[in-house]
Amino acid sequence: MAATLRIGVIGAGRIGVLHARNLATRLPGVRLEAISDVVAASAEKCAKDLGVASALTDHRRILERKDIDAVVICSSTDTHARLIGEAAEAGKHVFCEKPIDHDLAKIDDALAKVARAGVKLQVGFNRRFDPSFSRVRDLVAGGSVGKPHLLRITSRDPSPPPIAYVKVSGGIFLDMTIHDFDMARFQMGCEVTELYAAGGVLVDPEIGKAGDLDTAVITLRFENGAIGTIDNSRKSVFGYDQRLEVFGSGGMAEAANAFPNTVTLSNGKSVARDLPLNFFLDRYAESYVREMEAFIACVRDGKEPPVSGRDGRVPVVMGRAARLSAEKNRPVKLSEIG
Ligand SMILES: NC(=O)c1ccc[n+]([C@@H]2O[C@H](COP(=O)([O-])OP(=O)(O)OC[C@H]3O[C@@H](n4cnc5c(N)ncnc54)[C@H](O)[C@@H]3O)[C@@H](O)[C@H]2O)c1
Numbered sequence: 001m002a003a004t005l006r007i008g009v010i011g012a013g014r015i016g017v018l019h020a021r022n023l024a025t026r027l028p029g030v031r032l033e034a035i036s037d038v039v040a041a042s043a044e045k046c047a048k049d050l051g052v053a054s055a056l057t058d059h060r061r062i063l064e065r066k067d068i069d070a071v072v073i074c075s076s077t078d079t080h081a082r083l084i085g086e087a088a089e090a091g092k093h094v095f096c097e098k099p100i101d102h103d104l105a106k107i108d109d110a111l112a113k114v115a116r117a118g119v120k121l122q123v124g125f126n127r128r129f130d131p132s133f134s135r136v137r138d139l140v141a142g143g144s145v146g147k148p149h150l151l152r153i154t155s156r157d158p159s160p161p162p163i164a165y166v167k168v169s170g171g172i173f174l175d176m177t178i179h180d181f182d183m184a185r186f187q188m189g190c191e192v193t194e195l196y197a198a199g200g201v202l203v204d205p206e207i208g209k210a211g212d213l214d215t216a217v218i219t220l221r222f223e224n225g226a227i228g229t230i231d232n233s234r235k236s237v238f239g240y241d242q243r244l245e246v247f248g249s250g251g252m253a254e255a256a257n258a259f260p261n262t263v264t265l266s267n268g269k270s271v272a273r274d275l276p277l278n279f280f281l282d283r284y285a286e287s288y289v290r291e292m293e294a295f296i297a298c299v300r301d302g303k304e305p306p307v308s309g310r311d312g313r314v315p316v317v318m319g320r321a322a323r324l325s326a327e328k329n330r331p332v333k334l335s336e337i338g
Contacts, residue, residue, distance in 0.1 A: 008062035011075030063090035081106040088117040122305035123312030129290035132255035146250025151228035156236035174319035181315035197322040
């Protein structure tokens with residue numbers, strides 16, 4: 001491998017442009033060689049904005065290039081498993097956005113191809129790399145809260161996605177809670193064995209008509225005996241609400257919302273501040289840089305990526321278990337799903 005890692009990005013939508021920009025402007029030791037998108041104008045605009053030489057409509061033109069070491073897959077979810085397989089068979093290391101797929105058989109097929117090819121695969125559960133959430137994990141892993149007893153994750157979006165997206169999203173548990181399922185495993189350092197999901201449609205009846213939920217609480221039982229809760233809403237009027245807490249025998253670690261500034265206005269009526277950073281591109285901006293730094297380091301040093309293919313698979317199992325639990329109104333063991 002050359003001293004500079006050469007990378008291609010597949011998919012130049014919202015998250016693809018963000019990763020491409022980080023690769024082109026914020027990450028040393030890498031060169032963004034090519035960008036592909038089935039929509040030519042998207043690839044061309046992204047490449048032009050970032051000064052990237054090659055804009056393509058066919059990702060296979062990236063995979064056949066011998067001088068490209070790794071690809072970053074940012075295309076729509078239904079393409080991920082296939083593209084991971086193709087990239088692995090072409091000998092490329094792979095960073096792939098979450099989720100790998102909603103179908104466990106497709107995930108297993110992609111992971112088998114990665115294993116056969118012996119390439120690295122990192123899945124884009126970026127929140128692990130958020131400076132506050134990773135600090136909580138370090139404290140918990142280092143024993144600072146004693147034996148963990150309770151985990152509490154609050155994860156509420158500022159507003160729901162368009163109904164057209166809701167219909168193809170796989171549902172709230174696979175689209176939104178999937179990040180929180182990953183966070184739960186990450187913080188506790190062990191697996192969930194059973195969960196119970198209660199869901200409702202309280203934000204927008206159209207979401208219910210599309211067959212989905214917009215409000216949910218999921219109770220988790222961990223293999224170490226600890227208990228966790230995740231609460232989700234598709235609409236938080238005060239902005240993106242992203243907090244977590246781990247409580248244990250020796251104390252508690254908690255991460256609060258992130259704000260654009262630290263100013264408070266105090267007067268005779270209230271003590272007030274500006275709303276939290278509005279959505280994921282702002283709130284988790286640093287995490288996207290840090291996850292890519294970790295991927296690049298693993299490829300360069302031959303180490304295992306910190307978010308593995310298995311880490312990509314388990315939250316999909318949890319999402320399917322949550323859907324079943326909400327439908328049947330009963331606890332579901334993850335072993336029921338596979
Ligand atoms: N980790 C995160 O925080 C995060 C945030 C947003 C999205 N995502 C994930 O990233 C993926 C993309 O989401 P988005 O919001 O950027 O969607 P988007 O619709 O904005 O972008 C997807 C892009 O992929 C392109 N595309 C589709 N098929 C392709 C193919 N075969 N080859 C090349 N390009 C192709 C589309 O034309 C589009 O430009 C989804 O899987 C989503 O779940 C992750």
